Amino acid sequence: MEQPKKKTYVEDIERALYDIKDIDRSRYKSKSGLTEEIIRDISRRKHDPQWMLDFRLKSLEVYHSLALPAWGPDISELNMDEIVTYVQPDAKLSGDWQEVPEDIKDTFDRLGIPEAEQKSLGGVGAQYDSEVVYHSIQEDLTRQGVIYTDMETALREQEELVKEYFMTLVPPKDHKFAALHGAVWSGGSFVYVPEGVQVDIPLQSYFRLNAAGAGQFEHTLIIVEKGASLHFIEGCSAPRHNVTNLHAGCVELFVKEGARLRYSTIENWSRNMMNLNTKRALVEKDGLIEWVSGSFGSHISCLYPCSVLHGENARCEFTGVTFASRGQNLDTGASVIHAAPHTSANINTRTISKAGGAATYRSAVKVTKNAPYAKCSVNCESLMLDDESRSDTLPVMDIQGAEANIGHEAKIGRISDEAIFYLMSRGIDENEARAMIVRGFVEPIAKELPLEYAVEMNNLVNLELEGTMG
Amino acid sequence: MRKMTAISEEIFSAIPLPTWRWLGVNEAKVPAGVNIKEAMRQEIVVAAGQQRTLSRQERAGASELHIRLEPGADFALEQAVLLTAGQSSATRLKVTVSDGAKFSYTGAYVGGAEAAAAVEVELLGKESRADVWALYLGDDRNKIDLNYIIRQQGRRTEANMQVRGALLTGAEKIFRGTLDFLQGTKGSVGRENEEVLLLSEDVRNRSVPLMLSHEDEVDGHHAVSVGQMDEEKLFYLQSRGLSPEEARRLMVTAVLQPVMDRFSEEVREKVMSELEGRLSHE
């Protein structure tokens, strides 16, 4: 089998390189607080159709009417009155997809990415070599009717589709950050796979690097029609160059009858990111949504991909790993709503916490009255590498009806001394023995990832373990 | 990081770490018609090295029990909340356990309109232990709302929380069970397990097993299983001549049996006859 030419993403994880590259970009001053005027301005720059402007304004109203959530990590350091300063860089990016700023190119130089690969950085969206590969595949798929583009283009060229689906699954009234997203969203990906089309090679998205700050409210909308299949990879693997404080993206996935969608992400945001992302999938009869989710970066994350199993026999497979280190509070998990008979879900997660980091597994499994014979099994394991850290598990199961079968299991603990001794007795030194065990711990997740992401995850684990062991 | 929920007057108990509002599991309300300010309060101190048992049967209304176990004390409490139709109760239990002491609890919740219970055990001392077991049978549209918390603070403590229940006709139940490993509780072990049988279309079961940890040198495990009776086993029993109803009754009591076995004979008989009555009604 011919492997598409891939470059490794390993270089990206040298976060330190990014950290020293933090440039303060000038932004023009505006009134504090998010106002109608600002929204109209964003909308004008983006050449929104009228209905989108109306949508934004309505979302703004909802945003002002909602309170911050009363649970989860403390996000009080996020000054909501200054939210406009987070939104502001948005205004600059309108249509500016072609240009890679000098400093980003410079960063890539420093990361040692070869000349040849840099040439493709000017391309649409992804700055990676792999994009060219996928782009050529895309042409092949285009003939079959597959649409893969950025959201702004989709809004222009596929207006009816966007209008039909946009923020119907995550309505702005869902929570304050969904409302914020509805008001100020910008960028993101749009994918449409027509009935019966199998997209064999994953589509990947790397929009966020293109214009610094643009991705913070990106919207991803994917529609996989009847009997079609797709693997979509969200490339949050490259740390954001221009550091912003808030990421409130939104992902809406529509999996139609008998369709399959795999959605893989490794998030490795810089350590001063508030990652308040909302992801949701609606799965129809016999459809399958597979989530593979790795959370390594950010200062605070709230991320709980939700699967609404709407049609009979709809299925969800969720695989997640979260690694929280110093200064991080990663609150992640999943939720599943069983809304039709014979729906089933498997949730499998691993969390690791070290050096004072806090990792929380939070989940909800809801079985409605309309979902007899629902099946769900949850397994989460937490590994703590020291006693400064925190690891919490907060699962909720809400089951109506008599025919559901729900199982939940969670474990918490540390690396066993006996296992370390065993490995050392085979000649492996202590640091490597620990690293092996941690890698083994996340292995069930790693094996679900595309190879280069698995490699990257291993590297992230190694990077995280360096200096804490021994 | 940890937020404390402000307890308003109508809130009876809350989980230590709130979660999504839409799930409605963060706190238990005081049952209608129960005044917790007028709770019957009792304080018990079990002196160092002493061994005591106490058997209580709770009636409608509120009651509160504060128990302190001094070093090496051993206290076994059984508490049966058996209510008649329309009655509601709120029972609260606060227990502190010192070095080497052991608290053992067996509870049952059957009948009535609404039963709310809060059990809070602090394993303060080193090698202190808590063995907390409970059963419930929800039927006749009643509501059972339980919030059990075991906090492990001393070194080498042991917590075990075992809950079994069955839900019939319109019953609604919430069980929140928290194991909280505080920093410094090195060498501690925590186990929590809930098994729920769903026996009617119109029941609602909510299970919230929290496990919180600020200590790496622990071994924590919790599990919940929610489901129906095993058809194969029902078939097997019927093949031996039992009627479907008898087989069902036998299977329900089989699930509750491990908890039942811990009661004194007197309480066991009471709980059992209460269960039998309700299961044969069904």
Place this chain on the structure above:
Amino acid sequence: MDLTNDEHRLKESIMAKLLEVKNLHAGVEDKEILKGVSLTLGKGEVHVILGPNGSGKSTLMNVLLGHPKYRVTEGSLDFEGENLLEKPVYERARAGLFLSFQSPEEIPGITLENMIRTAKQAVTGEKVKLLPFRKELKAAMEKLKMSPEYARRYLNVGFSGGEKKRAEILQLLMLAPKLALLDETDSGLDVDAVQIVSEGVAGFRKENPDSSVLIITHNARILEKLKVDRVHVLMEGKVAEEGGPELISQVNDHGFAHLLEAEG
């Protein structure tokens, strides 16, 4: 018996010493378990350790390998003339010690193949090339009648007792240590395990004639295919008796009690 002892001493002086344990005292926390164990093992020799439950056999194995739970309070441990006591566990393994555990750890996420390859790299200090390694592993697994799919399974997870034993012996064959320590305290009860260990160790000896074996077992069948050079009987933390292979049948026939009496 005195004669064999003399013979042994003679042999010892000719053959190169591999392991020398002198007056070893060790224990857990405040409890002393080994109370002055001394024994010497030459290159290419097979020694057996016998002893009743609680006599310190498994402790001795763990101490030889440097299990952190045990504290050595007195005595010395030399391996090829080097002091082992100062070395951490993995250095001892790299020096050529291997312990087949009585109950090996289950480690999820690490495949058996990955485990052995990583260990081989650590022990040999050389990069182990994947393809030749796989070939070698496959051959070794065939010898042990192990299905090749076990290579991809997580280390000991969900393995039966016999399968775990095979996985240990497989590591022994692949790592080819200078000294194989085999803790077979319990495997006397398991027919399958007895077979695996007996054939596996015989194979190991054949391929590595210079390597030595120190094995805890009183099962004659395990030892059938091995030429036992020396037997040490451990009682109450000390070597109570030493001798040739005939000691094994003596103990099996008469138990340990008479040895104690003989000691006086």
